[in-house]
Amino acid sequence: MNNQHDFVVPSDQSFTELISSLATKFRVHRQAETVSYRIFYDTVDWLLSNNGCVLEMNEDEQSRRIYWRAGKDAQLKIQLGLRQAPRFASELPDCEFRSQLASIISVRELAPRIKIKIKRTPVVMLNKKEKAIVRIKLDENWFYPMKRRAGCLLSKRLWVKPVKGYAEANQQIDALMQMMDLRPAQDNMLKLALAELGSSTTQHSTKLNLMLDPDMTSEIALKEILLRLLDITQRNTAGSVQGTDIEFMHDYRVSIRKTRSALALIKHVLPKDTIKKYKKFFAGLGKLTNPVRDNDVFLVKLDNYKQKLDKNKQEQLQPLQQYLIDNRSEAQRQFIEEVKSPGYRQALKEWRAFLEDSALLDSPLENTNKPACQLANQLIWGTYQTVLLEGNAITDESPPEALHELRKSCKKLRYLIEFFQSLYPAKRVRELINALKGLQDNLGDYNDYHVHMQILKEFTEQSPNEAAVKACNKMIKALKQKQQKTRNHFAERYAAFSSHDNQNEFRELFVGSLTGDNNE
Amino acid sequence: MKIIAIYNIKGGVGKTAAAVNLSYLAAMDGARTLIWDLDPQGAASYYFRIKAKVKGGGRKLVEGKKDLDDAVKGTDYENLDLLPADFSYRDMDLLLDKTKKPTQRLRKLLKPMAYEYDFTFLDCPPSISSASESVFTAADILLVPTIPTTLSLRTYKQIKKFFKDMGFDSAKILPFFAMVDRRKQMHRLIVENPPSFMPSALNSYIPYASEVERMGVHRAPIADFAAKSRAAQCYQSMWDEVKTKLFPHHN
Structure with missing residues (x-):
């Protein structure tokens, strides 16, 4: 399930227009929009973030999943079907995740620090037999600082991923890329959200959004x-x-x-x-x-x-x-x-x-x-x-x-x-x-x-x-x-x-x- | 990665329906899911609109001469991939016997997939053979659909005995009642009071429902075309229950 590509969509580009223009060249099917949340947990002084680790919960109508990323390039270590994020390392059963977490935060408390709302419009590209061969996700990422009730637009993204086992998928993606002329995304959402919070000076937005x-x-x-x-x-x-x-x-x-x-x-x-x-x-x-x-x-x-x-x-x-x-x-x-x-x-x-x-x-x-x-x-x-x-x-x-x-x-x-x-x-x-x-x-x-x-x-x-x-x-x-x-x-x-x-x-x-x- | 095998010696008890519907629900949870259609009849492949054929032949796959990953096909659903059936699987026992440690074979083949998937569902053919032993070794749990009739209960006892005789961990076996027709007194009695040799039977059961048969018409899991139907809800309850068995620590 790899070969995924992430691109930045200009913030004033409407997804409806984008899909219409895709439909002129490809056989596409727009699926129902979904809403999900990514909630990032950390200590009050950002111990996890400062140690290159990420603890996040993905939440949608159907499920909640916890992701733990640690080590070089913050690679995904564990995905858990927990219903709640742990407040303390000691709340977890004895496992590798617990020991890794404890080695960083010790007895400190974790709390939700950043919330990102994702409004996703999934689109699939179909082949002549109406089989899905490429999945496209158009995401609007809204950043909600904790304790806030309104979000601001962080980034619009286009994800594209070939469906496994279909040789023509990669050709279609190449054609799509040529048509769209999109810029590959450099920063992940957490990085952008941290910049919005002011923890980094690399990003500077004065728009209300x-x-x-x-x-x-x-x-x-x-x-x-x-x-x-x-x-x-x-x-x-x-x-x-x-x-x-x-x-x-x-x-x-x-x-x-x-x-x-x-x-x-x-x-x-x-x-x-x-x-x-x-x-x-x-x-x-x-x-x-x-x-x-x-x-x-x-x-x-x-x-x-x-x-x-x-x-x-x-x-x-x-x-x-x-x-x-x-x-x-x-x-x-x-x-x-x-x-x-x-x-x-x-x-x-x-x-x-x-x-x-x-x-x-x-x-x-x-x-x-x-x-x-x-x-x-x-x-x-x-x-x-x-x-x-x-x-x-x-x-x-x-x-x-x-x-x-x-x-x-x-x-x-x-x-x-x-x-x-x-x-x-x-x-x-x-x-x-x-x-x-x-x-x-x-x-x-x-x-x-x-x-x-x-x-x-x-x-x-x-x-x-x-x-x-x-x-x-x-x-x-x-x-x-x-x-x-x-x-x-x-x-x-x-x-x-x-x-x-x-x-x-x-x-x-x-x-x-x-x-x-x-x-x- | 957790490996869930859906197994019974008997045919026509709802194995493929369970494998297709549960794997779909796992994928809808956001889990990266693979379903391996081990039955040469290829019913699971058919339900997912994928040709029951492994390019280059299933033999090479089992022998380890072809990567499992190269044979995987994406389904119409996000997070859900399928390893199609192949007619060569009819000789699975022979194929496995040619390899070293045949009982360990499936586990070994699936090991690299642990980086790609959270769940692998094995839709097993109806038989009891060395191929079954390989499945028993690889699986974390074995879901055994059982029709609430005397004959089916007897079959379940046979599976349990085989497990015990061969030294497998019987705690892996999770039977559940399938094709339950509540108009029939025997079905009602058995489902409401499962026999003592089925202490691990799941509380959820699958009714005898027309939606299950309609899967062949729609070529899709029930939740995709009849999300609110009773059968879809039953599979959902079952999946929720299976998750609590797999992850007892998670609240």
């Missing part, structure tokens, strides 16, 4: 969204403090901004006092890191801007560069001071404890117990209406502030859709996000130019270096032109976003779905 249940209450859904954002914030903290890769700070700030949006937009779900306290806390972090990010982005773009100036002027901009670096350093210093303060640590600790608390709130507010999908529909549809109102009101004469407001509303809409994405048909939501993204890119560029001109103006007002000020003024002029050019493209981007078809699609998804007919 949450799987919410439509019947989940809004309280649970919101807490899960906020927990996932908190994970991302914390995972990016060390990198942001180190400051060598600016993407850490970017991801850190995005997670903070999304947290603030979630708190501000998803109202009447969590207690007012808590919301007020943390809105203030996260707003403070946003404000504190604004100058770091602004200077980061400007420093990156400065090289590009300089290209437009002649060589002489480029050299004169050296003081500006230093000014940006100094500003950034000061902002970074303040950020580090904050992150290392006991108050910061305590606030995040309490925030996590609040979000992880599975007890339902005593005094439910208006939306606390509302089904998540119902609240999501209302919020997304309402915010979409705001975007349309603000967008429709913009004319060539509108002030920059109007575009700034629209940009903020678009962000809110985007975040809301992303938070609740898993409740809607994936492909249709993705297309809406893409349309929105086109508009956001335009508004984002417009805003960047605005911020950069601001920084330049501040520099010119305080710099004694006349040559540098002159070069900066020249640059401001160039940026103004660029900003105008961006503004000229606004109308077409907005028209694409607010097209009749798109409006219908929004209505169908977020108003039509109130009747529950939105499933793919």
